[in-house]
Amino acid sequence: MIRDSDIVFVDEPRLTAADRLYLPQVVMGLKTTFRHLFKKKVTLQYPEEKRPMRVENYRGVHRLNKDEKGRVACVACFMCETACPAHCIHIEGGEAPWPDREKYPIKFDIDELRCIYCGMCEEACPVDAIELTPEFSIVGLSREEMVFDKEKLLEMFDRTRELKPRKNPVITGYEYNTGGPIPPSDDQTEGLKAPGQPQR
Amino acid sequence: MPKIIIDGVEIQCRDKIPVLQAALEAGLNVPHYCYHPGLSIVASCRLCLMEMKMPDPKTKEMVWSPKLVPSCQTLVKEGMEVRFNSPAVIANRDKVMEYYLVNHPLDCPVCDQAGECYLQDYSFQFGKPYARTVDPKVKNPKKDIGSRTLLYQDRCVLCSRCVRFAQEVAGSGELCIVNRGDRAEIDVFPGMPLENKLQGNVVDLCPVGALLDKDFLFRQRVWFLNGTDSICRACSTGCAIRVDQNRNILYRLKPRYNPGVNEWWICDEGRFGWKFVHDERRITTPVVRRGAATETPPWDDLPVIIRQHLTAVVQKHGPASVAVQLSPEMACEEAWLLATFIRSIAPEASLALGDVQIVGQEEKFPFGATDGDVKFIIRPEKNPNRRGVEAVINGLGGNVISREDLAARAGKGEFKALWIAGGYPQPGWAGKPLIDAAGKVELLIVQDLFPGPLTEAARIVLPFCAWVEREGTFMNHAGKLQPFDRAIDPPEGAVRDGQYLYALAGHTGLYTGRRVREMMAKTMPEFGQLHVPPPVPEHQH
Ligand code: SF4
Ligand code: SF4
Ligand code: SF4
Ligand code: FES
Numbered sequence: 001m002i003r004d005s006d007i008v009f010v011d012e013p014r015l016t017a018a019d020r021l022y023l024p025q026v027v028m029g030l031k032t033t034f035r036h037l038f039k040k041k042v043t044l045q046y047p048e049e050k051r052p053m054r055v056e057n058y059r060g061v062h063r064l065n066k067d068e069k070g071r072v073a074c075v076a077c078f079m080c081e082t083a084c085p086a087h088c089i090h091i092e093g094g095e096a097p098w099p100d101r102e103k104y105p106i107k108f109d110i111d112e113l114r115c116i117y118c119g120m121c122e123e124a125c126p127v128d129a130i131e132l133t134p135e136f137s138i139v140g141l142s143r144e145e146m147v148f149d150k151e152k153l154l155e156m157f158d159r160t161r162e163l164k165p166r167k168n169p170v171i172t173g174y175e176y177n178t179g180g181p182i183p184p185s186d187d188q189t190e191g192l193k194a195p196g197q198p199q200r
Numbered sequence: 201m202p203k204i205i206i207d208g209v210e211i212q213c214r215d216k217i218p219v220l221q222a223a224l225e226a227g228l229n230v231p232h233y234c235y236h237p238g239l240s241i242v243a244s245c246r247l248c249l250m251e252m253k254m255p256d257p258k259t260k261e262m263v264w265s266p267k268l269v270p271s272c273q274t275l276v277k278e279g280m281e282v283r284f285n286s287p288a289v290i291a292n293r294d295k296v297m298e299y300y301l302v303n304h305p306l307d308c309p310v311c312d313q314a315g316e317c318y319l320q321d322y323s324f325q326f327g328k329p330y331a332r333t334v335d336p337k338v339k340n341p342k343k344d345i346g347s348r349t350l351l352y353q354d355r356c357v358l359c360s361r362c363v364r365f366a367q368e369v370a371g372s373g374e375l376c377i378v379n380r381g382d383r384a385e386i387d388v389f390p391g392m393p394l395e396n397k398l399q400g401n402v403v404d405l406c407p408v409g410a411l412l413d414k415d416f417l418f419r420q421r422v423w424f425l426n427g428t429d430s431i432c433r434a435c436s437t438g439c440a441i442r443v444d445q446n447r448n449i450l451y452r453l454k455p456r457y458n459p460g461v462n463e464w465w466i467c468d469e470g471r472f473g474w475k476f477v478h479d480e481r482r483i484t485t486p487v488v489r490r491g492a493a494t495e496t497p498p499w500d501d502l503p504v505i506i507r508q509h510l511t512a513v514v515q516k517h518g519p520a521s522v523a524v525q526l527s528p529e530m531a532c533e534e535a536w537l538l539a540t541f542i543r544s545i546a547p548e549a550s551l552a553l554g555d556v557q558i559v560g561q562e563e564k565f566p567f568g569a570t571d572g573d574v575k576f577i578i579r580p581e582k583n584p585n586r587r588g589v590e591a592v593i594n595g596l597g598g599n600v601i602s603r604e605d606l607a608a609r610a611g612k613g614e615f616k617a618l619w620i621a622g623g624y625p626q627p628g629w630a631g632k633p634l635i636d637a638a639g640k641v642e643l644l645i646v647q648d649l650f651p652g653p654l655t656e657a658a659r660i661v662l663p664f665c666a667w668v669e670r671e672g673t674f675m676n677h678a679g680k681l682q683p684f685d686r687a688i689d690p691p692e693g694a695v696r697d698g699q700y701l702y703a704l705a706g707h708t709g710l711y712t713g714r715r716v717r718e719m720m721a722k723t724m725p726e727f728g729q730l731h732v733p734p735p736v737p738e739h740q741h
Contacts, residue, residue, distance in 0.1 A: 077309030078421045093418040103310040103418050126309045 060136040063156035070176025073129035080121035088114035220271040233359035235272035243270035313409030315422040346394030356410035362402040371566020428687035434470035436581040438676025443687035458733040522546035528583035529623035531672025533716035537701040588675030595724035610637035622648035623664035680731040
């Protein structure tokens, strides 16, 4: 509740004769404009020019990391699904087909439209399998296209693994063949097509 | 009721129970693994140790005993004084917890027990956040010990609950501890897997994730599950269960403590017998046939349509030309609503109890137990509510016939309208006499789970919802009236039986079991008294 004692009444300052003349104020304003005209520019001509990005910290589209054999690193623990405030991760776990692993995700869907790019999933993951990449301009032509499934998320990894290598564990060489590393796209004028979709 | 003093506070407790049980019932969180009220006491986990006052051998004065004693193995005695908060007890707890974690893998992210694991909980509450062990942990691969159960030996805390259960309750004793010391492990005898009909219970008993259910394995993390109290429908014992679901998908059934009925256990038939709920073939919409044409009327129009059909038959052939076959799969409330509705249109309508499925023999556990020692019974009557529906039929009186009579008389053309309630999980439940008779009547109304010859012949088909989608009461073989709640929504398009029968009987608003029971209890007092199991102490497991 607001009490009367909390209220401070402020009177409008009285205008002087110079103020009322209006012109001096216009000159003052123009002075600021001209001062900035000769300063160093801070704006960019996006998308022709791009701002340097802190690749490490940028929170863009997710990727699902692979181990050196190309297998999904996720162990389907559902920690990211539990932590996600937007409820946009949907996982289906199953018994892993590999002898050295217990559980893996059969399905892994992230609704990139619903995601708020908070990075909670990345923090929750006990095996650093889910990470946010520096890719931010992706294009989809339908809502379904923007629900990234496991294949798309793994493809995101191949696309960004040179730009942002895995840190934990550090992987020195990949044994699987992706048909050559996909170069990170730097042409952001067109925007990236959502991976796995036909490019129009 | 003896009085004992725990941590300086006097409490009243039941007689002849262990101090641990008394402490748990008083609300204390005393860690324990091996103690379970339904099993013998072995005092092997050493987590529940306490200090107790005993007479000094020289001075005969009451002093704290120099040694810790297991609270699960010490019975309460009037005036005894014990404590759980002394430095010695806490030090013991710390050491024991550390010892349990020496070889326990850090598996929680992929372990199904995570979230309801007492090693997690106790580590969090009583353990340390670091480990001093530097040696590598012993790895022990998982073992397939039974058709429904997996053993992850390196997660086991060797509480021996599973071994005692197999011996004392199931009576088949398949499990044992082999080797000694730090090599001890749970195992089955070669060529003799865990194959008793109660094996699912060892998974519930296991306080950690060592024994896991193959059916539920990796299907869902437990913290996403919501539990609803229900009653098992697989036999007339009427075991209390909890239905665990998430977003309208059933994941598992767990037993609830229910003294005098199922105690702590349920059988595998009930535990895994719910798969029909998510069967694709289920009937989900009402169907009305006019000649060869079929239509699906909106639910709001159904009461009028059904009334018109029935009234037409009664006007043409008289009030005794209608018969109803009630199903032992129905809740008492639903049976009563249906019977009273039919009687309101055709006062002399005949009521019959539908097929009661008897399969095999009564199975008593432990194997070969004589009456006094029986701990669990699987009954041959595979429907939950024969007694309840019988009570409704007898309570209403009037024309009551047997189902054989119903089929025979309908076959001879004595009944012109027949309402058959099915709801059995087996699609082909109906016998030949009934199917033949059903073909002869003028108006056939069938409520069922799955399409079959009866629903093919019917003029009006109504979906019968699975019991986890309904609400009401089942009366078990001993006459205990036990309520069950709805856990999930019926499939798209369907409406709960209780709800449409309620509307049919001319009531408005929401159907609840309680409302209907109040109406029933006016003429049938046995429906006024519910059997609801007592709550389990918060920290007991
Ligand atoms: S970034 Fe945040 S909102 Fe997006 S998936 Fe991860 S946890 Fe959910
Ligand atoms: S938290 Fe990591 S390991 Fe767990 S399900 Fe998510 S991505 Fe997979
Ligand atoms: S498997 Fe589970 S119930 Fe059996 S001894 Fe080990 S921890 Fe106890
Ligand atoms: S020693 Fe008492 S519960 Fe295990």
